[in-house]
Amino acid sequence: MKLGLVIDLDTCVGCHACAVACKQWNTSGTSGPLSDYEPYGAEPSGVWFNRIRHYEVDDYPNNKTINAPMSCMHCEDAACVTVCPTGASYKRPEDGIVLIDQDKCMGCNYCSWACPYGARELDRESGTMKKCTLCVDRIYDENLPEAERQPVCVLTCPSHARFFGDFDDPDSEVSKQVRQRSGYSMMPEQGYQPTNKYLPPRQQPAVETHKPRQVSREEHSAEDKPMAQIQRWIAQQLKRQA
Amino acid sequence: MHPAISVICFTLFSGAGYGLLSFLCLDDLFDLNFNLSSARHMGLVVVALVLITVGLLASTLHLANPRNAWRAFFRFRTSWLSREGVFAVLLYPVALFWLFTLWGSDAGGSKVLAALTFLLCIATLFSTGMIYACLKTIRQWNTALTPTNYILLGFMLGSLVLVASGAGNVTIALIMVGAAALGKLIYYYWIGQPAGPTINSALGFTRATVRLLDVGHGEGNFLTEEFGYEVAKAKLIWLRLISIALAFLLPALLLLAFGATAGIPAMLCGFAGVFVERWLFFAEARHVVNLYHGAQAT
Numbered sequence: 001m002k003l004g005l006v007i008d009l010d011t012c013v014g015c016h017a018c019a020v021a022c023k024q025w026n027t028s029g030t031s032g033p034l035s036d037y038e039p040y041g042a043e044p045s046g047v048w049f050n051r052i053r054h055y056e057v058d059d060y061p062n063n064k065t066i067n068a069p070m071s072c073m074h075c076e077d078a079a080c081v082t083v084c085p086t087g088a089s090y091k092r093p094e095d096g097i098v099l100i101d102q103d104k105c106m107g108c109n110y111c112s113w114a115c116p117y118g119a120r121e122l123d124r125e126s127g128t129m130k131k132c133t134l135c136v137d138r139i140y141d142e143n144l145p146e147a148e149r150q151p152v153c154v155l156t157c158p159s160h161a162r163f164f165g166d167f168d169d170p171d172s173e174v175s176k177q178v179r180q181r182s183g184y185s186m187m188p189e190q191g192y193q194p195t196n197k198y199l200p201p202r203q204q205p206a207v208e209t210h211k212p213r214q215v216s217r218e219e220h221s222a223e224d225k226p227m228a229q230i231q232r233w234i235a236q237q238l239k240r241q242a
Numbered sequence: 243m244h245p246a247i248s249v250i251c252f253t254l255f256s257g258a259g260y261g262l263l264s265f266l267c268l269d270d271l272f273d274l275n276f277n278l279s280s281a282r283h284m285g286l287v288v289v290a291l292v293l294i295t296v297g298l299l300a301s302t303l304h305l306a307n308p309r310n311a312w313r314a315f316f317r318f319r320t321s322w323l324s325r326e327g328v329f330a331v332l333l334y335p336v337a338l339f340w341l342f343t344l345w346g347s348d349a350g351g352s353k354v355l356a357a358l359t360f361l362l363c364i365a366t367l368f369s370t371g372m373i374y375a376c377l378k379t380i381r382q383w384n385t386a387l388t389p390t391n392y393i394l395l396g397f398m399l400g401s402l403v404l405v406a407s408g409a410g411n412v413t414i415a416l417i418m419v420g421a422a423a424l425g426k427l428i429y430y431y432w433i434g435q436p437a438g439p440t441i442n443s444a445l446g447f448t449r450a451t452v453r454l455l456d457v458g459h460g461e462g463n464f465l466t467e468e469f470g471y472e473v474a475k476a477k478l479i480w481l482r483l484i485s486i487a488l489a490f491l492l493p494a495l496l497l498l499a500f501g502a503t504a505g506i507p508a509m510l511c512g513f514a515g516v517f518v519e520r521w522l523f524f525a526e527a528r529h530v531v532n533l534y535h536g537a538q539a540t
C-alpha cells in the first residue's frame with residue numbers, strides 16, 4: 001500500500017479548516033500534544049502539521065489565487081528518515097506512512113533540514129520533532145464507522161478539495177483523480193518522490209474587464225433597481241457557464 | 243539557516259582539534275620536523291583532545307531532548323550525523339592508547355595507533371562536512387566543497403596551533419593557509435552561481451510568475467525561525483571580507499613577516515576568522531522551504 005493525499009488546487013478555497021481540524025485531532029493523538037506558545041500573548045505561535053499558504057499565479061488579467069495546503073508528503077525517498085541519527089524517524093513498509101517515534105527523538109532538528117516541504121516542526125515543550133501522521137490513529141480504527149476511517153483534514157474540507165487513498169491501487173479515488181486531472185508533485189527535482197499529489201487549477205478564460213458596458217442615463221436609473229441588478233447578475237453568470 | 247552558536251563552536255573547536263591531532267600523528271609517522279620532545283608531544287595531544295571535547299560538548303547544547311542523545315550512534319548505516327558521532331567516540335580510546343605509547347619515548351609512539359588516530363580524525367572531519375553536504379535542500383551546502391573546506395580549515399587551524407605552541411613548522415602552516423583560502427574562494431564563487439529549485443517548481447506553476455500573497459500565519463513559527471534567517475547582502479559581503487582577512491590574509495602576512503614568533507597572534511586571527519566563516523556558512527545557506535514563504539529562488 002502507498003497511502004497519501006490528493007489536494008485539488010482548483011477547489012481549495014484556503015479556509016484553513018483542514019489545518020484546524022488536524023490540530024484538534026492530533027493534539028490528543030499519538031504525536032500530541034501540538035504545543036502552543038503564548039496562545040493568548042502578543043505573538044502566538046505553535047506546532048501545526050498542516051499549513052496553508054496563499055499565492056498569486058500569473059499576471060493580470062490572467063492572474064489567479066492559489067491556496068496551497070501542505071503537510072508531510074510521505075515521500076518514497078524520504079531523506080528525513082535516512083538522515084535521522086537516532087532511528088526515531090521511520091517509514092512504515094506496509095503503507096508508506098512516515099512517522100516519528102516520540103520516545104526516541106533527541107530533538108536535533110536534522111530531519112527538518114532534510115525536508116524540502118517544511119513538514120517537520122520541533123515542539124519546544126516536548127523537545128521532539130512532530131509531523132503529519134496521516135491520522136494513523138484514525139484510518140485503521142475499527143471502532144469508527146468505515147466512512148470516517150480517513151484523515152480528519154479530508155473529512156473536514158468543506159469544498160471537497162482533499163482525497164485520501166492508496167496510490168498503489170489503480171482504481172482508488174486518488175489514483176483516478178491523478179490520472180484524470182494530471183496530478184503532479186511539488187518540487188520533483190529534489191528527488192524525494194512525494195506520495196501526495198496536487199491537482200492543477202482548471203483552465204478558464206479570463207473575465208473581461210477592460211470594456212465596461214456603457215450605460216445611458218435612463219437605462220442607468222432603470223438598472224439600478226435591485227431586482228434588475230440581480231437579473232443582470234444571473235444573466236451574466238448563465239452566460240459564463242455556457 | 244539560523245546560525246546557532248553551539249553548532250558554530252562545535253565545528254570550530256572540534257575541527258581545530260582534529261586538525262592538530264592529525265598533524266601530531268603525521269609527525270609521529272613521517273617526522274615533519276616538529277622537533278617535539280615526548281612531553282611536548284603528549285601535551286599537544288591533550289590540547290587537541292580538549293579542543294575536540296569542548297566542541298563535542300557544545301554540539302549537544304543544541305539538542306532539544308538530550309536525554310535521547312545516546313541513541314544517535316545507532317543509525318550508522320544511513321546517517322552522517324550518526325557516523326560522525328561513532329567516529330568521534332571511537333577516536334578517544336585509540337588516541338589515548340597512542341598517547342600512552344608516546345610516554346617517555348623520544349622516537350614517538352606506536353605507528354599503527356598513530357595511523358589509526360589519523361584516519362579517525364579524517365573520517366570524523368569528513369563526516370562533519372557530510373552532515374551538511376548530503377542535504378539536497380540547501381544548495382549552498384550540497385557540494386563536495388563542503389567536506390573539503392571542513393577538512394582544510396581544520397588542518398589550517400591545527401597547523402596554526404602548532405606554530406603558536408612554539409613547535410610546528412611555519413612552511414606547513416603557510417601551505418595550509420593557502421590551501422584553505424583557495425578552497426574557500428572556490429566555494430564563494432560556486433555558491434554565487436544561480437541554481438536549484440525556484441518558487442515556480444516548488445509549487446508546480448512553471449509557465450507563469452508566482453508571488454506569495456499570504457503565508458497563512460500571523461507570527462513566526464519553527465520554519466521561519468530555523469530557515470527564514472536572512473542577512474542584508476551588503477553585510478554579508480563585509481563579513482566575507484572580514485573572514486577572509488582574519489582567517490587567511492593576516493595569519494599569512496604575520497607568519498611571512500615575523501615567522502614563528504608571530505605564532506600566537508596568527509592563531510588567534512585564524513580562530514576569529516574561521517568563527518566568522520562558520521557563521522557565514524549558516525547565514526548564507528538558503529533552505530528550499532523559503533520558496534514557500536515567498537523567496538523566488540534559493
Ligand code: SF4
Nearest residue numbers: 072073074075080115
Ligand atoms: S515531506 Fe518531508 S517529512 Fe514528509 S516524508 Fe517527505 S521529506 Fe520526510
Ligand code: SF4
Nearest residue numbers: 084105106108109111
Ligand atoms: S529531531 Fe528527532 S526525528 Fe529528527 S533527526 Fe533528530 S532525532 Fe531524528
Ligand code: SF4
Nearest residue numbers: 012013015016018157
Ligand atoms: S479545508 Fe479544504 S478548502 Fe479549506 S484550506 Fe483545507 S483543503 Fe483548502
